[in-house]
Amino acid sequence: MKQDGTLLSDPSSYHSLVGALQYTSPLPNLILHFLLIGSISLCMPPNDIHFAIVKLILHYLEGSIDYGILVLFKPGPITYLSAYADADWIGDLFDSNSTSGCVIPLQVVSVKQLRSKSIICQQKKCFRCSSTRFSSLTDDSKNHESITTIRSHVITKKYQLGATYKHEYASKPEDDYSTSFLNVLSKQLEAFYLFSRPHTVIGTVIGIVSVSLLPVETVADLTPTFFMGLLKALVPSILMNIYIVGLNQLFDVEIDKVNKPDLPVASGAFSMSTGITIVTASLLMSFAMGIIFKSPPLFASLLVGFLLGSAYSIDLPFLRWKRNAVLAATCILIVRAVVVQLAYFLHTQNYVLGRPVMITKSLVFAAAFMCFFSAVIALFKDIPDVDGDKEFGIQSFSVRLGQERVFWLCVNMLTLAYGAAVVIGASSSFLPSKLVTILGHLALASSLLVQAQSVDLASKASVTSFYMFIWKLFYAEYFLIPFVR
Known part of the structure; x- marks a missing residue:
């Protein structure tokens, strides 16, 4: 030419x-x-x-x-580009011109890789043209030193360029590293938040706080000692909660890929080893605190939670109780309705306040009402998960009886429980307690029936949303229980 x-x-x-x-x-x-x-x-x-x-x-x-490859840039400091280059002076076998190669990675993906030959022009200016190769890579290039050969040469020099947007901002290495670290940290915290199943953690916290208030007789009981005792109950219980829900995710990975694909282990946000580490650490810390705090009711609640949570999830002979609808519901009912109410009531009454054990009306009401509520949660949680449960042989009530029948069974059970709560509230001799108990439970029952009418059982999103609404009713009930006197 x-x-x-x-x-x-x-x-x-x-x-x-x-x-x-x-x-x-x-x-x-x-x-x-x-x-x-x-x-x-x-x-x-x-x-x-x-x-x-x-x-x-x-x-x-x-x-x-x-x-x-589409790369979208936003205003402000953006990705820091790194360029790796090598030169071979007069290395071309045909015309003795210099050859060189470079790799330009964008974060962890090499987006440009080429070899070039310098062409010396009459104007004594050097321009580089590609003589052989250009590629877009999709493999992991986090270790840029692993890209070692371009025309049989080892890349030895590295040049860094500050990428800018409209020439307004120039990024610095430390900015990029800190931003990358914060992004990774944020994603890991979000994954841990999902891994802990926050709606169950919130239920545990509210339940323990509510039950711990039942032995309180006067405002004078709300001392620093009381709040320290409450904290000693909360921390190991939250850790045991994380163990139970985390263990279930480790043994339900394939099921969760169908039913709950956004969970960290099922989605790949957490590796199996990461999940095992979190579960093991949570269990050990929970038991260690239970032993150190020397409260028999507290340690007993942790031990029962560990045994039932393990039996519910672990896939071993005579275990994996979640396969059986009755055993699965029993596990949840014992932990949520019996252990939480009785153990933490005794922990506060006897261990924190130093009073003799005495069963109260509010404790009996809490245990009885939460038996209904825990059974409803145990039944309803499987309604959105029918597809995965059928595929993996989990014989839940929703699989055996059908989603609609289980749905209305749960609604009717809660309605009956609210009706009983109104009657118990009416029997109270203390007027403020009577008004709060009656009006509060009537309001919750009304909201339940209204919400139930709008649920589309053919829509998994609609059913899941109503399930989370039931958890909100669960939280609200614990705010009413201390008023039952």
């Missing part, structure tokens, strides 16, 4: 076009030809053959606009 073709009378438009095309570098084979043409043409006046090939490049661009 040096001798062929007619020189362009006005090469400015050509040079402008060639300059603009430099920003199409993520295209695979096109850039090889473009860099060759661009480098040669910049070393000599361009001709009509150069211009025709550039038009072919534009035609290629028009037909492949959706190909390649």
Whole structure:
């Protein structure tokens, strides 16, 4: 092309076009030809053959606009680019010109990799054109040193470029590293939040606080000793809660990929080893605190939770009780209705306040009402999970009886429990307690029936939303229980 073709009378438009095309570098084979043409043409006046090939490049661009790797930049400091390069002086076997190679990774993915040969022009300026290769890589390139060979040379030099947006901001290495660290930390915390099943943790916290208030007789009982005793009950119980729900996720990975694909282990946000580490650490810390605090009711509640939670999930002979609908419901009912009410009541009354054991009306009401509520939660939690349970042989009540029948059974059970609570509230001799108990339970029952009418049982999202609403009713009940006197 040096001798062929007619020189362009006005090469400015050509040079402008060639300059603009430099920003199409993520295209695979096109850039090889473009860099060759661009480098040669910049070393000599361009001709009509150069211009025709550039038009072919534009035609290629028009037909492949959706190909390649899309990188979206936002205003402000953005990704820090790292360029790795190597040079081999007069290394070309044919013309003794210098050759070199480079890799330009964007974060952990190498988006540009090429070899080039320097072309020395009469103007004593050096331009580089691609002589062999351009590639977009999708493999993991976190260790950039692992990309070692480009034309049999080891990359030895590294150059870093501060990428900018509209030339307004320039990133710094420390900014990029801190931003990357914060992003990773944020994602890990979010994954841990989902792994802990926060609605169960909230239920545990509210339940323990509510039951711990039942032995309180006067405001004078609310001393620092009381709150320290409450804290000693909360922390190990939350850790045991994380153990129970985490263990269930470790043994339900394949089921969760169908029923709850957003959970960390099922989605891959947490590896199996990470999940095992969290579960093991939570269990050990929970038991260690239970032993150190020397409260028999507290340690007993942790031990029962551990045994039933393990039997519910672990896939061993005579275990994996979640396969059986009755055993699964029994596990939840014992922990939520009996252990939480009795153990933490005795922990506060006897261990914290130092009073003799005495069963009160409010404790009996709490245990009886939560038997209904825990049974409802045990039944309802499987309604949105029918597909995965059927596939993996989990014989829940929803699988055996059908979603609609179980749904209305749960609603009717809660309605009956609220009715009984209103009657018990009416029997109270203390007027404020009577009003709060009656009006509060009537309001909760009304909201339950209204919400139930709007549920679409064919929609998993609608059923799941109502299930979370039931948990909110569960939280609300614990605010009413201390008023039952």
